Amino acid sequence: MMAIAEIIPVAKWLAKIKQRSDVNCRLCKKTLEQRSASTENLPEETCGHINSAFCNGMATTVTAAHHFIWRHLYASMQAAQTPTSKLRLVTPDKESNISMLWQEEEFEQICSRKLLTEKATDIEKAISMKEGERGRYDFDPTMFYENRFWNRTPDGTVINKNHRTLNILEFKWSSDRNEDFLRVKEDEANEQHKSIIEALKAAAPEWTFEQINFVEGRRGAVVEDDFYNELGKLNIQAGKQDKILLVHVQRICKPHDTVMRSYYQQIHGLSGVDATTSMENIGEQAYV
Numbered sequence: 001m002m003a004i005a006e007i008i009p010v011a012k013w014l015a016k017i018k019q020r021s022d023v024n025c026r027l028c029k030k031t032l033e034q035r036s037a038s039t040e041n042l043p044e045e046t047c048g049h050i051n052s053a054f055c056n057g058m059a060t061t062v063t064a065a066h067h068f069i070w071r072h073l074y075a076s077m078q079a080a081q082t083p084t085s086k087l088r089l090v091t092p093d094k095e096s097n098i099s100m101l102w103q104e105e106e107f108e109q110i111c112s113r114k115l116l117t118e119k120a121t122d123i124e125k126a127i128s129m130k131e132g133e134r135g136r137y138d139f140d141p142t143m144f145y146e147n148r149f150w151n152r153t154p155d156g157t158v159i160n161k162n163h164r165t166l167n168i169l170e171f172k173w174s175s176d177r178n179e180d181f182l183r184v185k186e187d188e189a190n191e192q193h194k195s196i197i198e199a200l201k202a203a204a205p206e207w208t209f210e211q212i213n214f215v216e217g218r219r220g221a222v223v224e225d226d227f228y229n230e231l232g233k234l235n236i237q238a239g240k241q242d243k244i245l246l247v248h249v250q251r252i253c254k255p256h257d258t259v260m261r262s263y264y265q266q267i268h269g270l271s272g273v274d275a276t277t278s279m280e281n282i283g284e285q286a287y288v
């Protein structure tokens with residue numbers, strides 16, 4: 001097991017070593033200014049933040065990186081199904097939200113759209129609203145919860161009509177600087193799709209619904225046992241599992257550089273950059 005400690009000169013860290021006075025995200029600030037939007041309540045510029053789609057400046061790059069890794073893994077899993085497998089991996093080519101899935105007959109057979117709406121709305125009401133959702137709620141409070149449910153977009157959906165099982169798949173490619181990132185991201189993934197699983201369980205008790213998460217670190221941290229376990233659940237041929245893991249790990253590492261390059265380029269593009277944000281000052285240590 002290899003743990004890597006890397007220092008990225010994000011504002012939060014610079015503030016800690018007294019090189020900056022504020023911790024606000026410079027990329028979010030710049031993007032919001034360009035849109036003439038309010039720059040009040042800026043998020044903190046932490047490693048986690050700049051590595052997430054929540055950062056206005058990094059969202060496009062981070063999302064593209066996520067898709068680059070996940071879509072390849074998904075296609076590999078699709079191609080390596082056991083010959084007798086009755087699983088159908090619903091394609092993630094286009095973003096398939098729950099509403100789009102329920103336009104297909106085989107999903108409608110699990111339970112009707114009407115029944116699912118009914119069950120989901122109650123569950124959604126118990127889930128607190130995120131900061132960015134306030135505007136949509138104010139626009140249409142009566143439809144907000146229903147719409148939020150139907151717009152939920154898992155990374156993948158796997159259906160087996162014969163066994164009456166449906167799996168919701170989520171891929172988290174996360175900053176792995178904190179030791180507990182696996183648990184944090186696993187919880188986050190489950191929370192994200194909790195309403196889908198709970199609403200389906202309430203609407204179609206004769207079916208089995210389970211969420212399967214692939215939680216991995218930015219620099220290639222994959223828990224092998226978990227990975228093989230997930231592949232097993234998805235009927236991946238035993239003889240093909242090692243190859244899938246190998247190719248996948250290689251693929252995980254590639255976009256990390258792209259993401260970091262995008263961050264540094266954008267920071268250097270800002271005026272009045274701190275000397276400490278230059279690439280030469282990045283320390284990197286590896287412990288084996």
Ligand SMILES: [Zn+2]
Nearest residue numbers: 025028055056
């Ligand atoms: Zn940001």
